[in-house]
Amino acid sequence: MNSVNLAIEIAGIKMQNPIMPASGTFGFGEEFARVEGFDPRKLGAIVAKGATLEPRIGNPQPRICEHKGGMVNSIGLENPGIDEVLATKVPFMTQFGVPVILNISGFSINEFATMAEKVNAIVIPDPPIMIPLEINISCPNIHGGKIPFGCDPVIASQVTSAVRQATNLPIIVKLTPNVSPDLIGAIAQAVEAAGADAVSLINTIKVENVGGIKVGGLSGRPIKATALKLIKIVRQAVSIPIIGMGGIYTVFDVVEFLQAGCQAVAVGTANFFDPLVMMELIDGLEKYCQEQGIENLAQIHGAKK
Amino acid sequence: MENKAKIRVGLATICSNQQKTTDVFELVLQAENQDFDLTKIDPGQFVCLAPLAQESSMARPFSIAMVSTFHNTFSILYKVVGENTKLLSQLKKGDQIKFWGPLGNGFIPDPDVYDEVWLVGGGIGIAPLCFMEKVVAEYQEGRTRIFYGSRTKDDVIPLTFYTGEHFEIATDDGSFGVNGFITDLFGSFADEARGQNILVITCGPNIMMSKVAEICAKHNFDCYVILERIMACGIGACLGCSIKTKSGMKRICHDGPVFPAEEVIWNELG
Numbered sequence: 001m002n003s004v005n006l007a008i009e010i011a012g013i014k015m016q017n018p019i020m021p022a023s024g025t026f027g028f029g030e031e032f033a034r035v036e037g038f039d040p041r042k043l044g045a046i047v048a049k050g051a052t053l054e055p056r057i058g059n060p061q062p063r064i065c066e067h068k069g070g071m072v073n074s075i076g077l078e079n080p081g082i083d084e085v086l087a088t089k090v091p092f093m094t095q096f097g098v099p100v101i102l103n104i105s106g107f108s109i110n111e112f113a114t115m116a117e118k119v120n121a122i123v124i125p126d127p128p129i130m131i132p133l134e135i136n137i138s139c140p141n142i143h144g145g146k147i148p149f150g151c152d153p154v155i156a157s158q159v160t161s162a163v164r165q166a167t168n169l170p171i172i173v174k175l176t177p178n179v180s181p182d183l184i185g186a187i188a189q190a191v192e193a194a195g196a197d198a199v200s201l202i203n204t205i206k207v208e209n210v211g212g213i214k215v216g217g218l219s220g221r222p223i224k225a226t227a228l229k230l231i232k233i234v235r236q237a238v239s240i241p242i243i244g245m246g247g248i249y250t251v252f253d254v255v256e257f258l259q260a261g262c263q264a265v266a267v268g269t270a271n272f273f274d275p276l277v278m279m280e281l282i283d284g285l286e287k288y289c290q291e292q293g294i295e296n297l298a299q300i301h302g303a304k305k
Numbered sequence: 306m307e308n309k310a311k312i313r314v315g316l317a318t319i320c321s322n323q324q325k326t327t328d329v330f331e332l333v334l335q336a337e338n339q340d341f342d343l344t345k346i347d348p349g350q351f352v353c354l355a356p357l358a359q360e361s362s363m364a365r366p367f368s369i370a371m372v373s374t375f376h377n378t379f380s381i382l383y384k385v386v387g388e389n390t391k392l393l394s395q396l397k398k399g400d401q402i403k404f405w406g407p408l409g410n411g412f413i414p415d416p417d418v419y420d421e422v423w424l425v426g427g428g429i430g431i432a433p434l435c436f437m438e439k440v441v442a443e444y445q446e447g448r449t450r451i452f453y454g455s456r457t458k459d460d461v462i463p464l465t466f467y468t469g470e471h472f473e474i475a476t477d478d479g480s481f482g483v484n485g486f487i488t489d490l491f492g493s494f495a496d497e498a499r500g501q502n503i504l505v506i507t508c509g510p511n512i513m514m515s516k517v518a519e520i521c522a523k524h525n526f527d528c529y530v531i532l533e534r535i536m537a538c539g540i541g542a543c544l545g546c547s548i549k550t551k552s553g554m555k556r557i558c559h560d561g562p563v564f565p566a567e568e569v570i571w572n573e574l575g
Binding site: 025038061070071274 | 312313359361362535536537540546549554574575
């Protein structure tokens with residue numbers, strides 16, 4: 001049996017493997033840590049639920065429903081606010097010794113910058129844990145007609161620049177799929193030029209009037225094809241690493257995303273189907289590589305254009 | 306009441322899957338994992354079953370309806386409402402299903418505080434109250450009373466405690482038991498019991514529970530409700546079942562499903 005090294009490095013973030021949760025499906029890790037057999041230490045990284053500058057109570061019920069083999073959610077960014085996240089959630093998440101990616105969601109460019117400054121001021125001394133930022137640019141811009149920041153290359157670039165100026169932490173910009181496929185390459189290039197160290201995609205796909213939810217985000221199996229299509233476009237457009245997500249359930253899905261040009265992948269909706277799925281994918285990916293004679297993931301990355 | 310215990314994930318073997326009414330089944334399960342400790346489960350707690358339908362993506366939560374430490378089994382009562390519960394009803398003895406739990410916070414009434422404990426169940430909402438009745442009866446024999454409401458005779462789930470003397474039943478169409486809503490029958494007993502120190506625990510349709518809560522408030526009875534909602538993860542991570550309450554945002558799966566009635570804002574339940 002050959003030895004397999006699943007380790008990757010994205011924008012200076014060293015991860016022992018490419019598997020991480022998608023923001024919003026994992027809370028702040030407290031619940032999954034209670035699941036027997038789930039070891040957060042085994043993850044490539046922890047990705048926190050999206051934080052906003054102020055606490056938010058989120059949307060009224062109904063918030064979720066199954067749809068087309070996946071699910072629609074309209075949680076509305078319920079979270080305790082960035083200060084509480086930094087005070088109580090970050091200490092919990094950093095205890096596991098793996099990178100902790102903080103997802104931040106702003107409603108103005110200034111909010112993004114303010115949150116980045118707050119995270120920048122946090123020091124995790126022992127052991128030193130890197131806290132990269134994932135910038136959720138799918139939020140509505142209250143100074144821009146509530147059009148999401150991520151739908152316009154210029155605005156997306158401005159958000160990224162503002163965060164770049166506020167921090168030296170690695171920046172991952174999470175791209176929205178709710179744009180024309182002709183535009184997503186340009187948006188990715190814009191954020192790369194503005195200082196993004198990586199991009200993650202895709203966020204959920206906007207749907208309307210499903211299961212009593214007026215506007216929600218579709219995730220899971222039905223968005224996988226769109227995710228792969230957009231990832232391939234972005235791969236051609238930029239040279240920074242991609243964290244791919246959208247309907248990943250199996251080891252074969254993971255491999256498919258890596259082959260499409262992703263350096264790492266995030267697992268979202270599948271966590272609800274089976275709380276141990278990420279543990280199984282990490283073990284399964286290692287086994288797959290052994291069987292295929294793959295010694296490191298560079299042999300898979302972008303293998304299929 | 307904060308629950309920090311380990312959540313066990315594993316397979317359960319089906320010991321029986323018995324049809325109780327035209328659309329309600331009782332599934333008796335035995336966990337493969339010996340660490341799934343039945344003695345630590347409280348009434349009101351639930352388990353998630355992995356969905357059986359190919360098209361499904363979310364966990365399926367079910368109240369624990371009974372625990373048998375003697376047989377090392379636990380059971381759920383479920384109503385066939387869609388593809389998953391239909392597939393569940395087709396499982397046979399010896400089949401296995403993935404589950405995780407125990408989940409949520411259960412509730413054991415303090416025996417020294419109350420004169421009587423009254424359980425008010427509507428439809429399939431009787432499920433967690435079966436387990437509650439067993440636990441309460443162990444220390445409060447003769448001091449429990451069960452109210453069970455059903456739409457019609459054919460929907461009445463046959464359960465062992467119906468032979469007990471403190472059992473009241475009503476059907477909406479009068480085909481069995483008292484004619485009318487269970488809340489009216491409960492209300493008349495509540496009027497009679499004015500001044501007593503009674504604890505009421507209710508589970509069923511929201512409209513029924515809100516009415517029970519209103520009657521309890523009028524009579525100064527402590528009232529706890531067992532809420533239900535569609536869940537995605539069942540463990541508190543996704544916030545899909547978060548509701549606004551008088552004491553802030555609460556996750557039904559993690560902070561509940563048992564809540565003091567006075568905390569609940571009924572029109573926030575969706």
